[in-house]
Amino acid sequence: MEDQLPRPLSARAAATRQRILDAALAEFALNGLAGARVDEIAARSGANKRMLYAHFGSKEELWLTVLERAYAAKRAEEREVDVDHLPPAEAMARLVRFNLRYTAAHPEFVALLNQENIHRAAYLQRSAEVPAMYSPLVDSLRDVMARGAESGEFRGDVDPMQLYVTMLGLGHFWVANRHTLSTIFGQDLGTGAALEARERHVVEVVLGYLRP
Amino acid sequence: MEDQLPRPLSARAAATRQRILDAALAEFALNGLAGARVDEIAARSGANKRMLYAHFGSKEELWLTVLERAYAAKRAEEREVDVDHLPPAEAMARLVRFNLRYTAAHPEFVALLNQENIHRAAYLQRSAEVPAMYSPLVDSLRDVMARGAESGEFRGDVDPMQLYVTMLGLGHFWVANRHTLSTIFGQDLGTGAALEARERHVVEVVLGYLRP
Amino acid sequence: MEDQLPRPLSARAAATRQRILDAALAEFALNGLAGARVDEIAARSGANKRMLYAHFGSKEELWLTVLERAYAAKRAEEREVDVDHLPPAEAMARLVRFNLRYTAAHPEFVALLNQENIHRAAYLQRSAEVPAMYSPLVDSLRDVMARGAESGEFRGDVDPMQLYVTMLGLGHFWVANRHTLSTIFGQDLGTGAALEARERHVVEVVLGYLRP
Amino acid sequence: MEDQLPRPLSARAAATRQRILDAALAEFALNGLAGARVDEIAARSGANKRMLYAHFGSKEELWLTVLERAYAAKRAEEREVDVDHLPPAEAMARLVRFNLRYTAAHPEFVALLNQENIHRAAYLQRSAEVPAMYSPLVDSLRDVMARGAESGEFRGDVDPMQLYVTMLGLGHFWVANRHTLSTIFGQDLGTGAALEARERHVVEVVLGYLRP
DNA sequence: TATGAATGAGCCTTCATTCAT
DNA sequence: AATGAATGAAGGCTCATTCAT
Numbered sequence: 001m002e003d004q005l006p007r008p009l010s011a012r013a014a015a016t017r018q019r020i021l022d023a024a025l026a027e028f029a030l031n032g033l034a035g036a037r038v039d040e041i042a043a044r045s046g047a048n049k050r051m052l053y054a055h056f057g058s059k060e061e062l063w064l065t066v067l068e069r070a071y072a073a074k075r076a077e078e079r080e081v082d083v084d085h086l087p088p089a090e091a092m093a094r095l096v097r098f099n100l101r102y103t104a105a106h107p108e109f110v111a112l113l114n115q116e117n118i119h120r121a122a123y124l125q126r127s128a129e130v131p132a133m134y135s136p137l138v139d140s141l142r143d144v145m146a147r148g149a150e151s152g153e154f155r156g157d158v159d160p161m162q163l164y165v166t167m168l169g170l171g172h173f174w175v176a177n178r179h180t181l182s183t184i185f186g187q188d189l190g191t192g193a194a195l196e197a198r199e200r201h202v203v204e205v206v207l208g209y210l211r212p
Numbered sequence: 213m214e215d216q217l218p219r220p221l222s223a224r225a226a227a228t229r230q231r232i233l234d235a236a237l238a239e240f241a242l243n244g245l246a247g248a249r250v251d252e253i254a255a256r257s258g259a260n261k262r263m264l265y266a267h268f269g270s271k272e273e274l275w276l277t278v279l280e281r282a283y284a285a286k287r288a289e290e291r292e293v294d295v296d297h298l299p300p301a302e303a304m305a306r307l308v309r310f311n312l313r314y315t316a317a318h319p320e321f322v323a324l325l326n327q328e329n330i331h332r333a334a335y336l337q338r339s340a341e342v343p344a345m346y347s348p349l350v351d352s353l354r355d356v357m358a359r360g361a362e363s364g365e366f367r368g369d370v371d372p373m374q375l376y377v378t379m380l381g382l383g384h385f386w387v388a389n390r391h392t393l394s395t396i397f398g399q400d401l402g403t404g405a406a407l408e409a410r411e412r413h414v415v416e417v418v419l420g421y422l423r424p
Numbered sequence: 425m426e427d428q429l430p431r432p433l434s435a436r437a438a439a440t441r442q443r444i445l446d447a448a449l450a451e452f453a454l455n456g457l458a459g460a461r462v463d464e465i466a467a468r469s470g471a472n473k474r475m476l477y478a479h480f481g482s483k484e485e486l487w488l489t490v491l492e493r494a495y496a497a498k499r500a501e502e503r504e505v506d507v508d509h510l511p512p513a514e515a516m517a518r519l520v521r522f523n524l525r526y527t528a529a530h531p532e533f534v535a536l537l538n539q540e541n542i543h544r545a546a547y548l549q550r551s552a553e554v555p556a557m558y559s560p561l562v563d564s565l566r567d568v569m570a571r572g573a574e575s576g577e578f579r580g581d582v583d584p585m586q587l588y589v590t591m592l593g594l595g596h597f598w599v600a601n602r603h604t605l606s607t608i609f610g611q612d613l614g615t616g617a618a619l620e621a622r623e624r625h626v627v628e629v630v631l632g633y634l635r636p
Numbered sequence: 637m638e639d640q641l642p643r644p645l646s647a648r649a650a651a652t653r654q655r656i657l658d659a660a661l662a663e664f665a666l667n668g669l670a671g672a673r674v675d676e677i678a679a680r681s682g683a684n685k686r687m688l689y690a691h692f693g694s695k696e697e698l699w700l701t702v703l704e705r706a707y708a709a710k711r712a713e714e715r716e717v718d719v720d721h722l723p724p725a726e727a728m729a730r731l732v733r734f735n736l737r738y739t740a741a742h743p744e745f746v747a748l749l750n751q752e753n754i755h756r757a758a759y760l761q762r763s764a765e766v767p768a769m770y771s772p773l774v775d776s777l778r779d780v781m782a783r784g785a786e787s788g789e790f791r792g793d794v795d796p797m798q799l800y801v802t803m804l805g806l807g808h809f810w811v812a813n814r815h816t817l818s819t820i821f822g823q824d825l826g827t828g829a830a831l832e833a834r835e836r837h838v839v840e841v842v843l844g845y846l847r848p
Numbered sequence: 849t850a851t852g853a854a855t856g857a858g859c860c861t862t863c864a865t866t867c868a869t
Numbered sequence: 870a871a872t873g874a875a876t877g878a879a880g881g882c883t884c885a886t887t888c889a890t
Contacts, residue, residue: 012868013874032330035246038860048876053861113392114326118244121391133396155420162413165393169385174377177384179333180325181377184345201374208367208421225849250885260851261886271885437870456754458671462864472872473865483864537816538750542668545815557820579844586837589817593809598801601749601808603757605801608769625798632791632845648889649853674881684855689882 017055019045024066029108032115033063064123067116070109071133078137088148093203100171100202104195110176138164154210170202229267231257236278241320244327245275276335279328282321283345290349300360305415312383312414316407322388350376366422382414441479443469448490453532456539457487488547494533495557502561512572517627524595524626528619534600562588578634594626653691655681660702665744668751669699700759706745707769714773724784729839736807736838740831746812774800790846806838
């Protein structure tokens with residue numbers, strides 16, 4: 001019960017810390033954990049290596065912090081998504097679209113997740129914030145599906161967790177693997193048009209599937 | 213204009229080469245490209261580093277070779293999947309199941325893809341074999357959907373490429389991110405039961421979506 | 425000719441200075457000069473690094489100051505040892521015992537000396553206080569031996585400086601090397617009983633040797 | 637019972653290893669463990685850092701190896717000291733002289749011991765060779781004293797271990813602290829004449845003490 | 849073909865020291 | 870007088886790669 005509260009940082013220190021985190025996010029997303037260079041992070045951040053270690057202790061702790069913040073950022077945006085007042089189909093479409101857009105807009109987050117999974121979630125498991133990483137969207141989804149099933153708009157045999165994973169996967173795979181897919185298909189999946197096409201598709205897949 | 217055909221390897225040399233590739237696949241999947249250790253690969257393979265360099269020239273060339281072989285292996289199995297004689301729904305279910313199972317059975321392949329995408333497919337783009345990496349399943353899919361649409365079993369407005377990506381994504385994301393998902397959901401997604409549940413779900417999603 | 429007399433310190437500043445010196449003594453004795461950490465000294469002292477540098481200028485100056493004070497402390501205690509009124513044998517025993525006990529009670533002093541000798545006395549030679557480090561015991565010893573020789577109790581062919589070094593060495597080596605000796609002999613030389621046994625021995629050695 | 641015997645080194649590797657050990661001994665003796673620089677050791681040895689780590693794994697392991705070898709070297713010379721055939725007083729004088737001369741001739745050994753004691757013998761305690769570090773001289777000493785006591789030449793109440801420590805200390809302190817002593821006394825203890833004077837003294841002390 | 853030994857660049861981390869308030 | 874933040878140099882260690890046999 002006596003969590004050593006770290007003394008509040010001065011504004012200057014907080015700014016330095018933030019700059020390091022931003023630089024680290026970019027570098028980690030670009031090169032992974034093992035491939036990232038501490039020198040590069042320090043240089044990009046405008047700080048120096050010593051500050052990096054003063055704030056985070058090690059490259060690995062920095063990685064974990066960056067990862068936690070990436071999750072926190074997504075959860076924060078998710079909390080802004082309010083679908084309670086929408087009819088089920090619209091609500092569902094909105095959730096699906098939100099996820100695709102967020103994923104497409106944040107390929108760094110995708111890159112972090114991929115890397116963390118390469119490490120078998122070893123860092124995430126050490127995080128004290130894991131519970132906070134549970135997505136509010138899972139509950140939204142559960143609620144929307146219940147409303148849809150009751151009204152007869154949706155089928156009633158759906159496991160919300162499976163659907164949540166599906167919803168994420170439809171966007172994540174497309175973003176995460178856009179480079180290999182683009183190479184093999186010989187067409188650029190990174191354009192706005194490609195995103196819109198994907199968006200139409202994934203909404204149709206989910207709503208099509210949910211028809212009773 | 214006169215591509216030096218590499219002289220055929222002796223049986224012994226070929227075996228050494230193969231052992232190195234196997235060891236490299238394991239090490240790369242476990243630790244990524246930057247995180248993999250040449251020493252470890254040499255040790256695992258029972259060969260020594262000099263052999264590794266004699267055969268592959270550099271760690272990066274070895275990576276590319278491993279990646280190409282992983283694609284080739286999947287394509288080879290895909291070519292065995294014959295759905296031409298099956299009714300559309302069954303054919304589709306079979307394709308979906310094949311992909312999920314292959315993905316679940318080969319997490320190393322997933323890990324390789326993730327890493328290669330971290331590198332923005334830089335190595336793949338240097339490969340001379342890219343065309344061979346185009347999946348025969350895309351054409352199978354196109355064919356099955358045409359048959360389904362004609363018979364009225366499937367809707368007719370589906371882009372096969374999008375569906376292909378969806379089909380892959382439904383399994384890939386679940387496998388690729390099983391460690392973070394397991395951590396956050398507090399349940400192990402690596403069990404046989406979890407795989408079966410996922411399999412039922414993804415087949416239902418695709419077939420449900422394809423209903424006219 | 426106008427040595428800047430340092431302005432007298434405020435009571436508070438003097439206290440800070442003292443705490444830093446105490447912390448430095450402990451840290452230096454524990455880890456040597458190169459192994460000691462300025463951060464650690466600052467933390468232990470309850471002050472901060474800036475104060476440390478304000479008072480002492482550098483780690484090396486701090487080392488020298490600590491060393492000078494350790495010598496001064498021993499010399500101060502030595503000056504309290506009054507043997508002029510004792511018969512020669514008793515006087516000698518007292519000097520021998522004093523040295524052993526002081527050494528055993530101040531292993532930090534021993535550690536400092538060892539370290540300083542590793543540095544070939546480079547810091548001590550820069551000290552302005554070297555003359556003050558000449559032990560009053562050398563003169564006591566000379567006096568006692570003269571009295572003993574005259575009375576016929578002691579042999580007359582003893583070089584007081586050699587005997588002084590011997591007297592110190594009998595205790596110093598035992599204290600300085602108690603860890604390696606304990607390890608090799610498999611018994612703890614740090615106990616009170618071990619000290620008493622050593623005390624009996626060294627007194628016997630010196631008095632035995634001094635018999636005419 | 638199945639100690640992984642390290643594969644025998646090639647002559648070249650053994651030579652490299654030896655050069656590293658020699659360079660390390662010099663550097664450690666000069667600067668202590670914390671003060672020693674791995675770069676310097678590598679440079680002095682004519683090898684490079686990588687080889688140092690290939691052979692010894694870490695600076696600390698290298699330290700331990702150097703320490704073990706220094707002990708082994710002294711024990712090897714000690715084993716050559718044969719006093720069984722000499723009359724007790726001569727035998728004892730020889731042991732005392734041997735120790736002083738060895739110590740004076742090997743100030744690096746003294747420096748190593750001092751450093752290791754700063755570390756509270758932490759490395760030595762991890763050594764598998766501790767038993768081999770027990771000095772054969774302790775037994776020689778016991779034997780000589782028994783002979784001397786029986787013949788009436790020596791007193792009979794002497795603890796051999798105490799005398800052993802005394803014998804070592806008489807030389808060790810003088811060598812270990814020669815820099816601070818020279819500074820304080822204002823005369824160089826490193827000369828040949830100084831050594832001879834010390835030698836006469838320590839032999840007299842021991843033999844004088846042992847008189848019945 | 850195969851191997852043990854060697855290399856130099858570079859990586860993560862730490863240190864004594866100084867700046868700005 | 871005192872402090873938190875910052876710095877650059879350097880330290881121990883590791884890596885992919887190559888040499889010599």
